[in-house]
Amino acid sequence: MTTQQNTPPTAQVTVEELAALMKKAAGVTVDPAELADRLDAGFDTFGLDSLGLLGIVGQLENRYGRPLPPDAERCKTPGDFLELVNSTLLAGA
Amino acid sequence: MSPSNPRRAAVTGIGVVAPNGTSAETFWKSTVEGVGVLDAVTREGCRHLPLKVAGEVRGFDPSALIEENYLVQTDRFTHFAMAAATLALTDARLDPDGIGSPYSVGVVTAAGSGGGEFGQRELQQLWGQGSRFVGPYQSIAWFYAASTGQISIRSGLKGPCGVVASDEAGGLNALAHAAQVIRRGTDAVVVGATEAPLAPYSVVCQLGYPELSTVADPARAYVPFTDGACGFVPAEGGAMLVLEELDTALHRGADIRATVAGHATTFTGASRWDRSRDGLAQAIRGALDEAGCAPQDVDVVFADALGVPEADRAEALAIADALGPHGRRVPVTAPKTGTGRSYCGAPVLDVAAAVLAMEHGQIPPTPYVHAISHDLDLVTSRARPAELRTALVLSRGLMGSNAALVLRGRTGSAR
Numbered sequence: 001m002t003t004q005q006n007t008p009p010t011a012q013v014t015v016e017e018l019a020a021l022m023k024k025a026a027g028v029t030v031d032p033a034e035l036a037d038r039l040d041a042g043f044d045t046f047g048l049d050s051l052g053l054l055g056i057v058g059q060l061e062n063r064y065g066r067p068l069p070p071d072a073e074r075c076k077t078p079g080d081f082l083e084l085v086n087s088t089l090l091a092g093a
Numbered sequence: 094m095s096p097s098n099p100r101r102a103a104v105t106g107i108g109v110v111a112p113n114g115t116s117a118e119t120f121w122k123s124t125v126e127g128v129g130v131l132d133a134v135t136r137e138g139c140r141h142l143p144l145k146v147a148g149e150v151r152g153f154d155p156s157a158l159i160e161e162n163y164l165v166q167t168d169r170f171t172h173f174a175m176a177a178a179t180l181a182l183t184d185a186r187l188d189p190d191g192i193g194s195p196y197s198v199g200v201v202t203a204a205g206s207g208g209g210e211f212g213q214r215e216l217q218q219l220w221g222q223g224s225r226f227v228g229p230y231q232s233i234a235w236f237y238a239a240s241t242g243q244i245s246i247r248s249g250l251k252g253p254c255g256v257v258a259s260d261e262a263g264g265l266n267a268l269a270h271a272a273q274v275i276r277r278g279t280d281a282v283v284v285g286a287t288e289a290p291l292a293p294y295s296v297v298c299q300l301g302y303p304e305l306s307t308v309a310d311p312a313r314a315y316v317p318f319t320d321g322a323c324g325f326v327p328a329e330g331g332a333m334l335v336l337e338e339l340d341t342a343l344h345r346g347a348d349i350r351a352t353v354a355g356h357a358t359t360f361t362g363a364s365r366w367d368r369s370r371d372g373l374a375q376a377i378r379g380a381l382d383e384a385g386c387a388p389q390d391v392d393v394v395f396a397d398a399l400g401v402p403e404a405d406r407a408e409a410l411a412i413a414d415a416l417g418p419h420g421r422r423v424p425v426t427a428p429k430t431g432t433g434r435s436y437c438g439a440p441v442l443d444v445a446a447a448v449l450a451m452e453h454g455q456i457p458p459t460p461y462v463h464a465i466s467h468d469l470d471l472v473t474s475r476a477r478p479a480e481l482r483t484a485l486v487l488s489r490g491l492m493g494s495n496a497a498l499v500l501r502g503r504t505g506s507a508r
Contacts, residue, residue, distance in 0.1 A: 027165030
């Protein structure tokens with residue numbers, strides 16, 4: 001898998017994409033609009049555990065063909081997670 | 094049971110997910126009517142394998158019973174366990190949210206093979222795409238202990254938890270362990286075993302067992318205690334029970350279904366069926382001794398019934414050795430011939446059947462089995478009415494564990 005084929009020029013993970021990943025990787029159903037409203041709420045309040053977040057990190061790493069920083073899987077909230085992931089992707093773009 | 098500690102373990106709830114029924118009610122109806130449900134193996138990826146007949150749990154929709162986040166991270170054997178645990182808690186009218194302290198209820202399961210289907214899928218990812226494509230839940234889903242952990246987390250049960258890995262007899266040993274947890278001070282334990290051994294990797298593992306029956310005719314594939322005995326048929330499913338401290342259960346107004354009165358277990362080596370005679374007899378004597386029962390107190394025996402001639406002979410002789418002349422008179426049954434053997438789940442299903450048999454005063458028959466070639470009063474063809482106060486459940490594992498459990502029915506008026 002190469003970065004060129006799979007990554008849009010301005011690769012950023014959206015709230016909608018995070019909601020889809022929470023569903024796919026951890027079976028957690030969350031409305032993207034609610035996720036957007038509660039970016040500072042703990043992942044645990046959505047029913048996402050640490051292994052679920054690790055699975056999301058793994059899927060993003062495979063999608064973008066690059067590692068994410070170790071702190072990604074330690075993020076406590078969707079807001080922190082998106083900020084860290086997107087700043088990492090931006091820095092590497 | 095120590096006289097200085099009168100705490101006793103009572104069965105107050107039964108949850109069944111079995112090939113012949115996905116509730117205790119349907120399981121009992123099929124069991125007492127002697128319905129055999131052995132059929133061609135249809136699980137995905139298994140049809141071409143030499144195992145032709147098994148007991149599949151069909152019509153089980155886990156998504157109707159279990160939240161998706163738990164389904165994603167668990168194997169089919171744990172889906173069965175979570176569903177059966179919920180059924181058992183509901184049957185016991187024990188609401189996990191309503192218990193005084195979450196530390197007062199524990200969870201104990203036994204497992205023979207863990208999550209083979211989930212593990213196979215992730216290993217295929219590993220060798221097909223690479224290590225980065227293995228999901229993190231592989232770390233827990235395949236594991237023998239997964240069902241205990243997930244039931245505990247899902248139901249918020251924080252009492253003593255454990256997993257018994259002691260071969261097929263582990264199903265009975267888990268009940269004994271739970272009874273011990275209760276004697277030591279815990280109010281209740283959700284306990285039992287479920288298995289899901291019908292996935293390609295799991296089936297291939299079982300093909301190495303010389304005791305496995307690969308006969309393609311469901312009516313002839315698993316016929317213990319007959320001249321046609323040709324091994325055993327595996328099955329999916331199992332049962333979870335709620336065991337409670339007797340006085341605590343009475344105090345909350347629970348329905349006391351039976352008490353776990355005695356148990357013992359021995360080990361005689363893998364596939365040493367001749368030796369299982371002494372091992373099983375010793376387990377029976379130990380269980381009766383702990384229960385304070387004489388051999389003639391036993392009203393019905395739920396046999397292990399492996400279906401291997403040497404093993405069947407050893408079991409018939411063990412019953413005679415341990416029960417004396419009563420061993421030739423006591424009714425013996427093996428309803429598992431109708432469903433197949435779900436490894437650790439099989440003896441727990443027998444315990445569920447024994448409790449229900451005592452409640453209904455009916456000894457369920459042994460499906461598919463007709464002409465008996467051993468000196469046993471095996472109940473065949475149709476259920477036999479009988480007043481049942483004490484049931485003896487036997488189990489042996491392919492790796493050499495033997496166990497016996499004595500159950501006492503409720504005294505007093507009928508349900």
